[in-house]
Amino acid sequence: MKTHGDQAVWPYIRRLARQAVCVALTVVAASLAGCGNQGEPDGPIRVSVIGPAPELAAVGRDEAAAPQAALLLSIAQGLVALDASGRIEPGLAQRWIVSDDGLSYIFRLRRAEWRPGRRVTTEELARSLRAAVDPGRGNRFAPYFSAVDEIVAVTPEILEVRLSRPRPHFLDLLTQPEMGFLQRKQGTGPYRIAGQKNGVIALAPIADPDFPEEQQARYPVALRAERAARALARYGRGQADLVLGGTFVDLAVARALDPPATQLRFDPARGLFGLAVTSEEGLLNSAENRAAIAMAIDRDALVSSFGVPNWKPMLSIVPDRLEMPGGPALPEWAALPMAQRVALARGRVAAWRGNNPEFPRMRIALPEGPGARLLFTRIAIDLGRIGIIVQRVPFEAPADLRLIDSVAPNDSATWYLTRLSCEIGLPCGETGSVALAASRAASTLAERATKLREADAAYAVNTPFIPLATPLRWSLVRPSLRGFRTNNRAAHPLHHLLND
Structure with missing residues (x-):
């Protein structure tokens, strides 16, 4: 569907809105039989995660889908983990010490087994970590470990990671699914796979005397991966206690279920959306024209159309100052009212058309789902107003603009800027690329902060990315799961669901 101008898109929007709601209501409501099961879970906690079936393998260059992440974090913990509130807690490491200069992380490991009778050794963990941080091995987090100098099995109980430069957010990276330990498809808990049948993965708790009781898995879990409509229908029939992995794409389906407001929970997630x-073809060849597209989008209207409390529109790439001196870089047009932004953007597009006979066309790659259709139509309105013909294409198809929807693993500007760097083909500009590289090589935190600020400012000028909002993540949660907490990592470890 191609659109141009308000008159063309508004009938389309109204039709899409009716279709999205009707489809969601039909798919879900037809399967519902009441909300039931409000007390303590009877037997295993039944968890449905929206997304494709997970595999028993470490993830690679692409971000792990929600079911894959949930499984790996349950059976293949890393040295450290996240608690229900998204804070760091022990994993395989009982405790750790960070040297005063921030260059040495010493982990004391607890006793753990790959399987009964097969103990985990520090040498095995050291080898696994070296592979995970090796840029040639395919781990998407490898670029963030460039400061790792050595990984040493000091004793059977002590593992040390030595850095060439301090990295204050180093531990946060170790909590990610990609940094968990697997050996022959076996992990170290807090769960083991007890069986698989009809798409359900049975997770059994591992008894661990070395682990604090409040951090142990104390109940079994029945985990399944499925489409949003199926997960929500299951929840509505009282056959699921928890639905995880919800995004903007399938929120309309969740709303069609009409759950109690206390059960539809939104994470205050940070990241890129x-x-x-x-x-860089056509209109996108210049930074000024890329900025014209960015300034034409009415983020307040976009966010309001989803009706999510406290969902934040974004103008900057980095959400806060984080470790940079001063706040994040804002585009030069940020202070202009919306009407002036539109007029300025329309003028730039008109100037481009003066040298080109056709209307500029923009292919936007988005996932499938009612939320993506709503997002597209909102963008189509705004870009249509400035004279751009918009075409929606499948997510994996060649495109001019492609959605990024990713939760940040830590509060470092490095993650945001590296995720959008010239190294992956985005037009961040030479100045931004040089500054980002210099931040990685900086010998002090102050120098690193300054270079990150320079890179952020260069990105704001070159516009390799058009921020829209913070990532939207939702879950459906039974009242009995009193340990569930929303958090800015959108991380919900299954062994904490019943903890007070």
């Missing part, structure tokens, strides 16, 4: 500039 916006359009990456994946082509």
Whole structure:
């Protein structure tokens, strides 16, 4: 569907809105039989995660889908983990010490087994960590471990990671699914796979005397991965206690279920939600024109159309100052009222058309789902107003703009800027690329902070990415799961669901 101008898109929007709601209501409501099961779970906690069936393998260059992440974090913990509130807690490491200069992390490991009778050794963990941080091995987090100098099995109980430069957010990276330990498809808990049948993975707790009781898994879990409509229908019939992995794409389906407000929970997630500039052809060839597209989008209207409390529109790439001196870089047009932004953007597009006979066309790659259709139509309105013809294409198809929807693993500007760097083909500009590289090589935290600020400012000028909002993540949670907490990592470890 191609659109141009308000008159063309508004009938389309109204039709899409009716279709999305009707489809969601039909798919879900037809399967519902009441909300039931409000007390303590009877037997295993039944968890449905929206997404494809997980595999028993470490993830690679692409971000792990929600079911894969949930499984790996349950059976293949890393040295450290996240608690229900998204804070760091012990994993395989009982405790750790960070040297005063921030260059040495010494982990004391607890006793753990790959399987009964097969103890985990520090040498095995050291080898696994070296592979995970090796840029040539395919782990998407490897670029963030460039400061790792040595990984040493000091004793059977002590593992040391030595850095060449301090990294204050180093531990946060170790909590990610990619940094968990697997050996022959076996992990170290807090769960083991007890069986698989009809798409359900049975997870059994591992008794661990070395682990604090409040951090142990104390109940079994029945985990399944499925489409949003099926997960929600199961929840509505009282056959699921928890639905995880919800995004903006399938929120309309959740709302069609009409759950109690206390059960539809939104994470205050941080990260990137916006359009990456994946082509520099035509209108996108100049930073000024890329900025014209960015300034034309009415983020307040976009966020309001989803009706999510406290969902934040974004103008900057980095959400806060984080470790940079001063606040994040804002585009030069940020202070202008919306009407002036539109007029300025329309003028830039008109100037481009003066040298080109056709209307500029923009292919936008988005996932499938009612939320993506709503997002597209909102963008189509705004870009249509400035004279751009918009075409929606499948997510994996060639495109000019491609959605990025990713939760940040830590509060470092490095993650945001590296995720959008010239190294992956986005037009961040030479100045931004040089500054980001210099931040990685900086010998002091102050120098690193300054270079990150320079890179952020260069990105704001070159516009390799059009921020729209913070990532939207939702869950459906039974009242009995009193340990569930929303958090800015959108992380919900299954062994904490019943903890007070």
